[in-house]
Amino acid sequence: MSLFSDTYHQIEHTAEFSLREKGSKFLAYSFLISQEQDVKAHLMALKSQFPDATHHCYAYVIGQDSQSQRANDDGEPANSAGRPILRAIISAELTNVLVVVVRYFGGTLLGIPGLIQAYGESATGVLLLSGKVQKMQEETFVISAEFQHEQEIHRLLNSVDARILDRTYDSGVTYKVAVRKLHVIQFERAAKEAYLLKVGVS
Numbered sequence: 556m557s558l559f560s561d562t563y564h565q566i567e568h569t570a571e572f573s574l575r576e577k578g579s580k581f582l583a584y585s586f587l588i589s590q591e592q593d594v595k596a597h598l599m600a601l602k603s604q605f606p607d608a609t610h611h612c613y614a615y616v617i618g619q620d621s622q623s624q625r626a627n628d629d630g631e632p633a634n635s636a637g638r639p640i641l642r643a644i645i646s647a648e649l650t651n652v653l654v655v656v657v658r659y660f661g662g663t664l665l666g667i668p669g670l671i672q673a674y675g676e677s678a679t680g681v682l683l684l685s686g687k688v689q690k691m692q693e694e695t696f697v698i699s700a701e702f703q704h705e706q707e708i709h710r711l712l713n714s715v716d717a718r719i720l721d722r723t724y725d726s727g728v729t730y731k732v733a734v735r736k737l738h739v740i741q742f743e744r745a746a747k748e749a750y751l752l753k754v755g756v757s
Contacts, residue, residue, distance in 0.1 A: 563689075579673070700753065
């Protein structure tokens with residue numbers, strides 16, 4: 556990701572991909588996720604669906620800056636399964652994605668190079684089928700004002716093309732908004748000048 560970019564990419568949809576290698580069958584699945592609890596849920600579902608499989612290997616990347624990454628070999632030789640899956644995700648420049656590769660052993664040992672290739676190809680294959688969409692990195696803010704100053708909120712939001720996530724009306728009006736990362740400094744500067752508004756980080 557470029558130092559000056561505030562975009563990232565996710566898969567467009569879940570997908571399935573299968574590969575056979577010397578009798579072994581590899582079933583790859585992709586999932587859009589936002590937290591580690593999602594990983595556990597998808598793994599449990601696949602283990603329930605394929606309880607007799609030899610391995611359920613996986614890797615995931617989470618976060619707009621891809622800050623959370625993990626790979627799991629599930630009993631395969633160290634770094635022969637999870638790492639190739641993770642490399643495929645990183646090579647595709649994707650985040651918020653889990654790839655699980657279910658293996659049925661076919662009776663012929665593939666060796667570590669063969670495993671690395673098979674798991675890597677399975678992950679690459681399922682990610683290609685998953686599509687790719689661009690998203691914006693954003694920060695969320697809460698803006699409060701008296702009713703008569705609501706137009707000031709809209710002027711502030713329009714100045715940086717911010718998205719309204721939620722709004723509530725009580726003793727005054729409160730907006731929860733998302734601002735593109737590249738526009739945050741401009742937004743915060745404009746918010747300080749809008750003295751009729753109260754702005755805070757959500």
